[in-house]
Amino acid sequence: MDVKKNIAVSKSNAGRKTGYRNFPMVPRVVFGRGSFDQLGDILLPVRRNAEAPVIFLIDEVFERNELVARVPVMFNDKIIFVSADEEPKTDQVDALVALIREQFSELPSGIVGIGGGTLLDLAKAVALLLTNKGSAKQYQGWDLIEKPGIYHAGIPTISGTGAEVSRTAVLLGPSKKLGINSDYTTFDQVILDPDLTIGVPKDQWFYTGMDCYIHCVESLNGTFLNAFSQSYGEKALDLCKEVFLGDLTPVESRDKLMMASWHGGMSIAYSQVGVAHALSYGLSYVLGVKHGIGNCLVFQHLEEYYPEGVALFKKMMKKHGIILPKGICRNLSESEMDTMVSVSLSMKPLWENALGPSWKERVHPDTLRKIFREI
């Protein structure tokens, strides 16, 4: 999620001073089944010396997996297994940074995140907080990071979040769910190995894939859209349709969903998400609902904003026999509901992208309350 918008330039003022984002792309990417095994070679030139370790942050679901034996551990490198059961938190980043500082006399040579969006965002944030003083919560926002982080590489093991290409690390903080958005956040290296997504449970595969699908719908229907993000969004959407409504082999499906995530991430990075993400952030903040399923829970009730997108989403749910939980917000107190609504409404650029500059006239807190009550 990246809520700094690209300034739209009308035909009449083309040629005048403009403020389009100078977008940081991941400077190095490997794609291919089995490409994980190139990680050792890729890290060699990154290693400063034997005392400066590479820290591997790995989703703990891999703790007893054959993948661990393939992690290219050398010298005093360290593997830290991290649970992705909950959304990543600013405290968690601070604790990881403190642990690394305590255990090593030198700054690490690099941080490698292996996992889903949670692990990737943690890896980005830890790399930044090792060189930028203070707590992660101080940097939730836009362009607050002052120094480059240490080298950081991202290796997704589930497809859809777009965290592998984004310039943000979304964290739950004490007062908000918001990303550390900066040009330094983007990974220095990404390895896209579709084989790493073998074994993802079906519901997670669906929810996380829908994160990508929803990114595309929000980006393509947004007012911030331009030809750059449109081309990426359209391609990601086409790939999602192939994966979730087509008839692909498992190998093709994994390959294509990984590319959908990549292109979908590029699309929102140069435009913006919308209503689903605004509401989903409120849901996550108050109830800790994970991002992927949170998006789905919200999106099913957004026919008013995205009629075609929601219709197709329901078709995908049906095809894959996905049944969303119900009554999530049933027992919320009024004050919790108020928080949920106000956190959602605080995501101004998302609303502006979705509904235009006069979005405040077009969305009422009661509408959101009604949607949340249905979830």
Added chain:
Amino acid sequence: MDVKKNIAVSKSNAGRKTGYRNFPMVPRVVFGRGSFDQLGDILLPVRRNAEAPVIFLIDEVFERNELVARVPVMFNDKIIFVSADEEPKTDQVDALVALIREQFSELPSGIVGIGGGTLLDLAKAVALLLTNKGSAKQYQGWDLIEKPGIYHAGIPTISGTGAEVSRTAVLLGPSKKLGINSDYTTFDQVILDPDLTIGVPKDQWFYTGMDCYIHCVESLNGTFLNAFSQSYGEKALDLCKEVFLGDLTPVESRDKLMMASWHGGMSIAYSQVGVAHALSYGLSYVLGVKHGIGNCLVFQHLEEYYPEGVALFKKMMKKHGIILPKGICRNLSESEMDTMVSVSLSMKPLWENALGPSWKERVHPDTLRKIFREI
């Protein structure tokens, strides 16, 4: 053109040591109409000091254009206008490097190429040759460059070549037409301003756009294809169809063709071109035919290899009233024809991509001779 292939991994050996390319992406990109005017701000942090100039290599068609007044010249910066009437040459690179060395006591802060593929490839090569000793011809090939070049930015003013994203700088040398292919070749910064393509003559617009279209056809029909390059190639092809067969406004058309070029370049960078480029290289080498039109001249006769692609190409020609010159090779001597055929056949990875590992059994010099005679 980038003829180092990505090693295909069959399902059976997935997980074994692999050799996929670790692809260098352009690390910074701005997209938007009028975004050229951000160049000054972008260059500010690049400038080392007042003695280290930025050298702007600009297509000489802009010499009397309002664009020149918008070039952010400071201190002792220098604008060099370069003709793009001929394909870029290794000698030309050497001469530019010598000129810059002679006129300035310090290495430049950066090189900015503004123009089509010729100017972009020259800018890349000059940036590399300012730090790598000797002549440009020594570096025609793959990964022969040993040191990073100086900072180089690319600003396309015509769409289709893909030179803005590629890791090559294609040059005519004394003994071959071949790129300087290296991880250091890729631009450090690209500005995609579709308004800069206003005023491109219709035939050039078509020929250069077809460079992109042909990239896609060759990449998508090649044996090196994977899901990464496929997704970019499909999107670029879709955009070409919209631009050349659809009903877009001029603004939309410029926006979309610029994105088509970008995605098409990404697609071939991670796979390979094919028969059209192999033959077109022969044509350029012997007759100096420019790359865009050379591709078109060749491609019209490649129904055997790309039946659907050629049919659509002819439809596009018809729609835009493009009539290709004829009899180009009519007066060639037998020895010139031999050279043309042997230069074309020397592009092994292109043939292997197009026809598979046993390509030699499937293509005969006489077939190429026959095609050339028809051009």
